Amino acid sequence: MIEPYVPTVFTHHNLSLHALLLENQPWFCARDIGRLMGFHLSERMVNKLDKDQHCTIWIEYYRHPEKQLMLSESGVYALLVYHYAPGNRLLREGITHQVVPALRDAQQPENSDRPMLSLLDWPQMSLSMLHWQGELWIRLRDMPNLLTDHTQRTTPISKPWWRRVMQTLQSSNQSMG
Numbered sequence: 064m065i066e067p068y069v070p071t072v073f074t075h076h077n078l079s080l081h082a083l084l085l086e087n088q089p090w091f092c093a094r095d096i097g098r099l100m101g102f103h104l105s106e107r108m109v110n111k112l113d114k115d116q117h118c119t120i121w122i123e124y125y126r127h128p129e130k131q132l133m134l135s136e137s138g139v140y141a142l143l144v145y146h147y148a149p150g151n152r153l154l155r156e157g158i159t160h161q162v163v164p165a166l167r168d169a170q171q172p173e174n175s176d177r178p179m180l181s182l183l184d185w186p187q188m189s190l191s192m193l194h195w196q197g198e199l200w201i202r203l204r205d206m207p208n209l210l211t212d213h214t215q216r217t218t219p220i221s222k223p224w225w226r227r228v229m230q231t232l233q234s235s236n237q238s239m240g
Contacts (some may be wrong), residue, residue: 064208067121067128071169072163074181074189075099075154081124081131084170089163091139092124093117093132100146104132111145112138136163152174161191199232 070092072079077100081092097104109117109132116138122131132140139158143151162183168179178195189210193200201209209231210224 065121067123069123072158072167073165075157076144079125080162081122082166084166085120087167087170089136089166090118090120090133091136092160093134096134096139096142100142100151101148102146104142108142108146109134111174112141116141161189165191201232 068083068085070083073082075078077097078095080095080099083090093104093109112134116135117132119130119132121128122133123129124131136158140155143155159178164180165182168181178193181192181194183190183192190201190205206228209228
């Protein structure tokens with residue numbers, strides 16, 4: 064049996080997206096893209112794409128080797144245009160601004176001096192992190208989501224907000240390491 068490719072799994076609206084780089088090009092599991100777009104991608108829909116925009120390969124799909132139909136980055140964008148829905152705008156933005164950069168940055172050497180993007184996934188949300196000059200950076204617009212406490216508190220918050228952020232980031236770094 065052929066050794067399956069090991070994709071990176073991203074979470075978008077509590078749904079998984081298996082993606083990987085093949086020859087430095089992003090490829091996405093068609094089954095996951097269909098689920099994220101809200102329908103099953105039929106053979107007829109995929110045949111609208113050019114031959115270089117789809118392929119079938121063996122990947123680890125939920126820890127089991129499976130033959131999966133994969134879509135190139137341009138194939139995904141083409142399907143999003145062919146089957147336009149307003150809700151797919153967030154999917155396109157997530158792929159463009161989070162998934163593709165994280166896939167490419169994961170292939171770069173760690174001692175690179177350039178900024179690197181990674182993605183922290185929690186059950187409630189994903190958070191983009193920028194690694195630069197030995198520091199972790201997050202977007203200011205992500206701060207309210209990070210600071211939102213999803214559990215009910217009965218006592219007032221005793222730590223300043225910036226200490227809670229640092230504690231959250233340090234605990235997630237320790238779990239990644």
